[in-house]
Amino acid sequence: MLCLDLLDAVGKTQLLKLRPVAGSVADIYAKLELQNLFGMKDRVAKQAILEAKRTGVLQDGAPIVESSSGTMALGVALVGTYLGHPVHIVTDPRIDPITLAKLRALGCTVHVVERMTSHGWQSARLERLDELMKEYPGSFWPRQYSNPENPRAYAAMAAELMNDLGKVDILVGAVGSGGSLCGTARVLRRFFPDLRVVGVDCVGSVLFGQPDYPKRLQGGLGNSLMPPNVDHALIDEVHWLNDAEAFSATLALTAEQKIFAGNSSGSVYAVLRWLGRSTPAGTRIVGILPDRGDRYATSIYSEEYRTAKGVVIAPLPPEPEHVSYGTAVSTWSYSYLKERVPHAETPAVR
Numbered sequence: 001m002l003c004l005d006l007l008d009a010v011g012k013t014q015l016l017k018l019r020p021v022a023g024s025v026a027d028i029y030a031k032l033e034l035q036n037l038f039g040m041k042d043r044v045a046k047q048a049i050l051e052a053k054r055t056g057v058l059q060d061g062a063p064i065v066e067s068s069s070g071t072m073a074l075g076v077a078l079v080g081t082y083l084g085h086p087v088h089i090v091t092d093p094r095i096d097p098i099t100l101a102k103l104r105a106l107g108c109t110v111h112v113v114e115r116m117t118s119h120g121w122q123s124a125r126l127e128r129l130d131e132l133m134k135e136y137p138g139s140f141w142p143r144q145y146s147n148p149e150n151p152r153a154y155a156a157m158a159a160e161l162m163n164d165l166g167k168v169d170i171l172v173g174a175v176g177s178g179g180s181l182c183g184t185a186r187v188l189r190r191f192f193p194d195l196r197v198v199g200v201d202c203v204g205s206v207l208f209g210q211p212d213y214p215k216r217l218q219g220g221l222g223n224s225l226m227p228p229n230v231d232h233a234l235i236d237e238v239h240w241l242n243d244a245e246a247f248s249a250t251l252a253l254t255a256e257q258k259i260f261a262g263n264s265s266g267s268v269y270a271v272l273r274w275l276g277r278s279t280p281a282g283t284r285i286v287g288i289l290p291d292r293g294d295r296y297a298t299s300i301y302s303e304e305y306r307t308a309k310g311v312v313i314a315p316l317p318p319e320p321e322h323v324s325y326g327t328a329v330s331t332w333s334y335s336y337l338k339e340r341v342p343h344a345e346t347p348a349v350r
Contacts, residue, residue, distance in 0.1 A: 006082050007050075010042045011156050015164045015286070021256050024276030026283040029165065030269075031157065033180075033290045034261055038074035038102070040290035041144070044179055045075030047153035048142040049083065063088060063139040065132045067125040069095045070220050071291055072144050072177070077106040088136070090129045092121040094219060096295040120214030120224040144177045145227035151183030158187035161286060170196045170279065172271050173288040174221035174264040175207055175238075178230030180288055185234045198275070199235045200267045203242040208232075208337070209326045210240065217243040217299070217309060220264040220291050232337055239320060239334040241267045244311045247300050251313060254293070262291035263300055270316055270332070278319070 003009040013035045018028045033040035052058035064080040066072060067090045080087040087108045091100075095112065103110050111132065113124040133139055144150050161168055161184070168188055173181035185197045204213025205222030212224050241249065250266025253259050257269070272287045279285065299305045306313065320332040327335070 006037075007046055007079065010036060010046045010079075012160065013157075015161065018257055018272070020276070022273050022277060024273065025281040026276045026279045026285050028272050028276045029284070029286045030257070030259065030272075031161065031286055031288045032259075033157075033288055034259075034265065034292040038078050039071030039292065040180060040288070041068075041071040041075035042078060043075070043153040043157065044072065044144060044150045045079040045142065048144075048147055048149040049076070049079045049085075049140075051149050052140050052142075053083070058085070058140040059138060061085065063136045065090070065129055065136065065139050065141050066144070067091070067122075067129045068144070069121075069125075070099060070295070072142075073108075074099065074102055074106075076142060077103050077108045081107045085140075088132055088139075090125045090132065092125055094121065096298065098295045098297070116214060120212065122224045144179065145223075145225070145229060148229070150177055150179035150229050151186065151231075154180055154183030155187050157288075158184045161188070162191065165284060165286070167192055167284060168195060168286050169283045170198060170275060170285040171288075172198045172200065172268055172275065172285065174268055174290060175199045175201050175230060175235075176221045176223060176264075177227050178207075180290065182229060182231040182234050184288070186231070189234070196237075197235050198271060199238040200264075200271055201238055201240050202246060202267070203240050203330055205240075208238045208240070208335070211328055217311070218246050218263045218267075220262055221267065235337055237334055237336045239267075239271050239332065240329050241270060241332045242330060243309075244313070245270065245316055245332050247306065247311055248313045248316055250293070250296075250300050252316075259289065260293040261289055262293055262296050264291050265289035266300075274319055 014032045016030045036042040063086045065088045066076045069091045073089045090111045117124040202218045202222040204216040206212045246263040246267045249270035253269040268287045320334045323333045325335040
């Protein structure tokens with residue numbers, strides 16, 4: 001496929017039908033967003049920055065500042081530097097050396113905060129970002145957590161899914177900023193009102209009524225703050241996995257499907273496997289896989305790291321525990337938001 005410039009290469013990722021595992025009878029597909037140049041957030045950076053330039057919010061040559069420890073940082077670096085803007089990325093000590101190397105090679109200035117503040121690393125990064133915005137007047141902050149261009153960026157992905165697959169019965173995605181799952185679901189629901197939307201979060205994230213645990217090891221999903229782009233009204237149910245479960249599922253994704261990905265993709269895969277055997281044959285289930293595994297080579301894929309952190313890799317339970325929304329969880333569990341019931345055509349096994 002010919003791309004006329006770098007930005008034209010963003011999106012248009014492959015939709016892969018996964019091989020059946022563990023008694024799966026439904027049709028499971030993976031949207032390989034990890035095949036974007038730097039990851040799924042390339043879409044968001046492209047949408048947000050081009051729209052800011054179109055409206056005059058971002059002037060030619062003005063700085064761009066963003067808070068991120070992963071794929072959003074890389075997407076902003078890719079698009080911003082390609083269009084000739086100085087890019088400042090605010091991150092924290094959890095950033096992996098591969099991502100840091102990529103950011104610096106792209107020409108970014110990286111600011112690493114030294115300690116957590118009132119709401120963990122997220123608030124520490126945002127406080128430093130506010131300082132940079134004052135230091136560089138006229139700078140643009142893409143605001144991935146609140147900018148409506150984040151979910152709007154995924155209208156294209158929804159169109160790709162419909163073009164490739166036709167109808168989607170269940171959409172599964174990790175939730176961090178809220179953009180990918182909510183943005184894709186919002187468009188698909190216009191065509192498929194009975195779409196079942198399943199969010200995937202981590203134990204220790206506040207996004208769906210859980211207590212905050214800022215020292216969780218998972219990256220790329222979850223949050224210690226509530227982003228405005230998370231639209232709970234669009235999501236039917238949510239699953240939480242703890243660190244050991246997410247890491248185990250990520251290793252299973254590589255072993256079973258040969259997809260080398262990060263823990264967001266691994267957690268989504270755990271839910272896909274369960275849905276594949278707990279929904280009727282012929283159900284079309286799509287999971288969004290956002291992140292490649294290279295940045296996790298020294299963590300998830302490192303036995304030494306897992307041992308040091310006390311993470312024990314073990315097979316996941318055959319099914320998650322169903323809990324009432326608001327119940328604090330420590331292992332793989334799921335809940336219907338506001339005690340909704342699952343759709344009749346795709347019943348869940350309890």
